[in-house]
């Protein structure tokens with residue numbers, strides 16, 4: 062594995078850093094709902110540079126760049142705390158490129174590329190998170206449109222987004238993963254109701270109720286009942302940008318500065334623990350690079366990505382936990398940076414697949430333990 066980037070890749074990293082000078086510390090990475098107009102403006106500025114379509118093929122308006130440039134882009138954006146990578150330019154666009162019709166590509170890709178059209182992921186339900194194949198939201202075909210009824214929960218950013226990237230059951234109730242379809246649903250469609258669920262970090266998740274929602278059949282992406290393999294492919298394309306190590310690097314930098322500001326750095330126990338965390342952050346960096354390396358070599362990186370998610374999120378918790386221990390419980394009520402990192406670190410082991418599920422992937426697929434199902 063080669064740990065160094067090529068000169069032109071390093072030059073791109075510098076270009077991204079220069080761009081981010083105007084967007085640093087927006088904190089959209091943590092609380093996008095509080096700063097959505099600013100985050101959207103940044104995405105539009107990225108769109109002007111073609112960066113939201115960095116790795117899309119040129120035939121569909123992309124820059125044809127590879128995973129390394131994408132990794133560097135979102136790593137720097139995470140380090141700047143500016144934003145997380147938008148779902149539209151990632152999962153949605155990649156799926157449209159692989160499985161969308163020419164009409165769908167012509168209609169949906171340009172506004173995604175320019176940063177004007179944004180999506181929320183509507184997969185999870187009250188009884189279906191880790192076990193997504195059990196979801197119940199139903200889409201019945203009536204002529205040229207589906208009628209959708211169901212309840213989704215934990216939709217990040219739905220309050221500000223234009224569309225849902227909806228996973229719904231079009232097959233028989235017991236069809237599990239074989240009976241699911243993907244569709245794009247404008248959030249202002251009659252029958253869609255978004256209800257906020259405030260979160261500890263001062264932002265919000267959402268519940269999305271769908272009642273008699275009519276979705277034109279041309280908004281379905283891929284074959285009816287064919288969503289399962291499509292979703293796996295979209296995820297596979299994104300593994301290198303899902304958990305950028307720059308976020309953890311920045312946590313260590315910020316918490317070191319906090320320790321100094323509190324005068325805690327004179328305590329050798331604090332210094333030793335911060336040094337341990339700096340080493341852990343390097344482990345995170347290594348896992349991120351392993352994912353990238355596997356993808357560059359055309360391997361699916363399933364095990365590397367699962368291991369990366371566990372280590373990345375656990376180290377975030379270790380950093381927040383350490384600062385809690387140094388500063389005492391008052392850091393929780395002070396509205397301070399450590400308090401925000403602590404709140405964030407609690408959910409990161411859940412969203413995007415829980416640590417238990419990720420460890421299951423490593424055990425089964427990495428170590429061959431307990432069968433492969």
Ligand SMILES: Cc1cc2nc3c(=O)[nH]c(=O)nc-3n(C[C@H](O)[C@H](O)[C@H](O)COP(=O)(O)OP(=O)(O)OC[C@H]3O[C@@H](n4cnc5c(N)ncnc54)[C@H](O)[C@@H]3O)c2cc1C
Nearest residue numbers: 182183184185189190191215216217408411412413415417
């Ligand atoms: C901040 C945040 C943002 C999110 N954003 C979105 C979003 O935008 N769109 C969306 O659709 N969803 C979103 N989610 C939902 C997220 O995908 C689910 O919360 C997650 O998949 C877990 O599902 P669940 O909450 O139903 O828990 P469950 O699946 O019910 O899990 C409960 C517990 O059982 C354990 N468990 C479950 N299955 C297994 C297993 N096979 N082996 C071992 N242990 C297991 C879990 O690890 C967990 O500890 C978000 C969640 C969070 C926290």
